[in-house]
Amino acid sequence: MTAPDAAELRRRTRELLAAHPPATTERTDFLKARFDAGLAWVHYPAGLGGLDAPRSLQPVVDAELTAAHAPDNDPRRIGIGLGMAAPTILGFGTDEQKERFLRPLWVGEEVWCQLFSEPGAGSDLAALGTRAVRDGGDWVVDGQKVWTSSAHLARWAILIARTDPDVPKHRGISYFICDMTDPGVEVRPLRQITGEAEFNEVFLTGVRIPDSHRLGPVGEGWKVAQTTLMNERVSIGGSRIPREGGMIGPVARTWRERPDLRTHDLHQRLLTLWVEAEVARLTGERLRQQLVAGQPGPEGSGMKLAFARLNQEISGLEVELLADEGLLYGDWTMRRPELVDFTGRDAGYRYLRSKGNSIEGGTSEVLLNIVAERVLGLPSEPRNDKDVAWKDLSR
Numbered sequence: 210m211t212a213p214d215a216a217e218l219r220r221r222t223r224e225l226l227a228a229h230p231p232a233t234t235e236r237t238d239f240l241k242a243r244f245d246a247g248l249a250w251v252h253y254p255a256g257l258g259g260l261d262a263p264r265s266l267q268p269v270v271d272a273e274l275t276a277a278h279a280p281d282n283d284p285r286r287i288g289i290g291l292g293m294a295a296p297t298i299l300g301f302g303t304d305e306q307k308e309r310f311l312r313p314l315w316v317g318e319e320v321w322c323q324l325f326s327e328p329g330a331g332s333d334l335a336a337l338g339t340r341a342v343r344d345g346g347d348w349v350v351d352g353q354k355v356w357t358s359s360a361h362l363a364r365w366a367i368l369i370a371r372t373d374p375d376v377p378k379h380r381g382i383s384y385f386i387c388d389m390t391d392p393g394v395e396v397r398p399l400r401q402i403t404g405e406a407e408f409n410e411v412f413l414t415g416v417r418i419p420d421s422h423r424l425g426p427v428g429e430g431w432k433v434a435q436t437t438l439m440n441e442r443v444s445i446g447g448s449r450i451p452r453e454g455g456m457i458g459p460v461a462r463t464w465r466e467r468p469d470l471r472t473h474d475l476h477q478r479l480l481t482l483w484v485e486a487e488v489a490r491l492t493g494e495r496l497r498q499q500l501v502a503g504q505p506g507p508e509g510s511g512m513k514l515a516f517a518r519l520n521q522e523i524s525g526l527e528v529e530l531l532a533d534e535g536l537l538y539g540d541w542t543m544r545r546p547e548l549v550d551f552t553g554r555d556a557g558y559r560y561l562r563s564k565g566n567s568i569e570g571g572t573s574e575v576l577l578n579i580v581a582e583r584v585l586g587l588p589s590e591p592r593n594d595k596d597v598a599w600k601d602l603s604r
């Protein structure tokens with residue numbers, strides 16, 4: 210079957226709009242109909258929300274739907290599901306898993322979170338100690354995860370756990386789908402410097418996961434996790450934004466509207482950061498075009514590095530530009546938000562929240578190593594624990 214071209218996608222989108230007018234169709238019903246029509250993510254297989262079309266043609270569908278004021282699936286709220294869980298399930302899931310999880314994930318009926326990092330395994334993720342022990346047709350999981358975005362909202366989680374402590378750390382890991390409503394799953398808020406708690410600690414005590422919820426072979430979870438991590442970095446650092454989108458937008462707007470705040474030094478710094486933000490945006494566009502040929506590679510780590518650095522420098526400049534106003538912070542109320550809203554909040558929030566950008570999704574130090582070794586081809590750092598069984602590592 211020939212993949213649809215742009216004209217065919219426009220025709221199919223207009224048929225969807227005619228059959229399900231956005232003005233009179235309930236939001237969830239419209240999104241389900243869009244998924245079933247193969248117009249959710251057109252590069253996915255037919256029957257799973259796509260049409261086996263080139264990824265580059267997704268904007269054709271999106272433009273038609275935007276013009277018709279059709280609802281979207283609130284991608285910021287379900288970003289972990291869309292950007293991390295979905296491509297991993299597509300790449301390693303069984304047919305039954307794909308049928309069960311992808312549609313409610315994309316529609317937004319089920320929120321996902323990521324149970325990867327641990328108190329003793331953040332930058333060195335492969336050192337994780339959460340255990341999964343086989344018990345008949347189930348795995349019994351015990352351990353602790355940390356920095357889990359949206360765990361307080363999530364129905365499902367992507368989870369990596371150690372299933373064999375007698376082999377080196379990268380080889381004894383398996384990958385699971387965990388039901389966050391199961392007995393033994395406890396979610397506790399982690400209050401951040403912003404006053405809010407979008408992150409959580411998750412404690413797993415005797416949690417039973419059926420083997421049918423395992424992704425990939427036993428002991429090969431690290432390979433599966435690499436798909437998740439590479440997609441995560443692209444979703445964080447390579448999202449599609451317009452010119453002056455993201456953090457640079459509020460600063461540029463303040464500069465134009467408040468000439469009384471301008472100085473020569475701030476002007477030079479703003480010009481430099483504006484150019485760097487535009488270069489990063491265009492590089493992200495090029496990276497998305499490269500994804501047409503396959504899965505994300507280590508280049509996404511470079512984009513995530515740039516994203517973190519620019520957000521921190523731009524938000525720092527904004528606080529300086531606003532002078533005394535930049536010292537104000539709108540609200541310290543303890544909340545557990547559904548999403549991170551960088552551009553809809555005040556400068557103080559942007560400044561404080563951006564501090565986490567160089568930690569979440571892979572620390573900048575780890576990403577620098579990835580770029581050095583996998584993009585530039587530089588020698589790897591010495592790793593004395595590479596061939597040592599996990600149980601024999603010092604902790």
